[in-house]
Amino acid sequence: MDITTEKHYNPGQYRLVAVTPDSDTTSMSLDLTPQLKIVDVRQYLSGRPTPGNRGNVVTTVVNRGTGPTWVFNIVYENAPYDLATTIDASPSLPTANLALPKTEAEVILHPNESQEYMGSVPPFVIPNSKSCDGWSSETVVVVQAARNSNTKQLVRASHSGELLSANFRNSCNEISIEMIGKEADDA
Template sequence: MTGEQYSRRRFLKSGLAVTVAGLAGCSGTGATGTATPESIFQETSVLRNSLRVTLREDHDVSKVNLIAPDGSEFHSTGVETGVTTVKFNLFDFYPGQHYSPGEYELIAVRDGKELSSTSLNLQPDLRLTSIEQYSGGTDSPQNRANLLVTVENVGTAPTWVYYLGYSGTPNATHTPQEGHPKDSPLKALEMPKSKEETILAPSETQSFLGRWPPFQFSGEEHCREMTIEFGLTVYSGIGDNLTRQHRATLSGEKIQELYRETCSEISIETTEKRGTDG
């Protein structure tokens, strides 16, 4: 069956699709879907960048295929006798080596014959949970001019964050600069410290710190309750980017080091509930 085009209409028109409660992930995270009656597929869950599938103990499956939304085979894996868990890598940090969001189908096969199938939706969905002045490290303009951005993935599939873009700030970085591609997130991020930590599986939360502080300036008096309207875009490796509008109020004392300056107090107010940028 490898290389064949599978029609999800065949599955949906059969009238055999029923909801299977067990298809939610072990901890309530990850993809959910529908399956044929007495399905061989017992549970699906997402761990980091992988989809894990649990099969019924008495199965006689020799292979499981994961079919993409366009009907092509995304991945296929053999199943050894007695094995009840199989894993599919959904992405790697290489251009083009990742899934596309949408509805997928798992098909259990034995000797070229389909035994069971289930559909599941793989869709990341980033939400901004907080944004605040960075308070870590030394009391320098490089640190105090930066913002700590915390993001949660409320979707059903993983992604990663590779860039924080700011527009309307004194040091604007509204689009990824050349040389900072999706597959090298640490080139544009001070935090987290490892590439693996930039991954957000379903229900996971992570804080990010960009490499270029957006509120670093020079030669002007900003720290007298000045307000600045600005935009933040969290760039996602898969799916939609997250864009939000904010208002910053700059106050406190001026922190200066050589030609770099910022304010000791920067408060952030969100002015737009939520937005996405495909």
């Protein structure tokens, strides 16, 4: 499978035409427009309890539109970990930027389906000066899909529990995440 954002169709109205063997034709209008919405954001709790794992999040996205698309990146605005805030809107291969899912077939999001995604850079790795005493941060989760279609959601993360430290990175082992308000403005 070869997925790049250059090979995505142009969303919009299409006309489907059927021709019978007798050359009779019939046609109908068909709307192919994906509409992504972030429906859940939660701390990643699988794998070893490392700062990189516990500082990352799983984002559930649903396609409420009428056409398929694929997610190629998850990034963050105003995240505690600066490296997670790089907004890369350039086309790229999905599996290069995502820790989950692992295959290109799984990044495709059909109408009325949902999928869990995880970016490759954890947003809630924290500076050495921070502790896990219940402080909170507000971050915007940005789901980047084909055709530079960004979907955003503001979240509040409460950092508590034990401080995990490894490889010069820190994170709290308990991060409670709540979605705040409606979907953030598109980029």
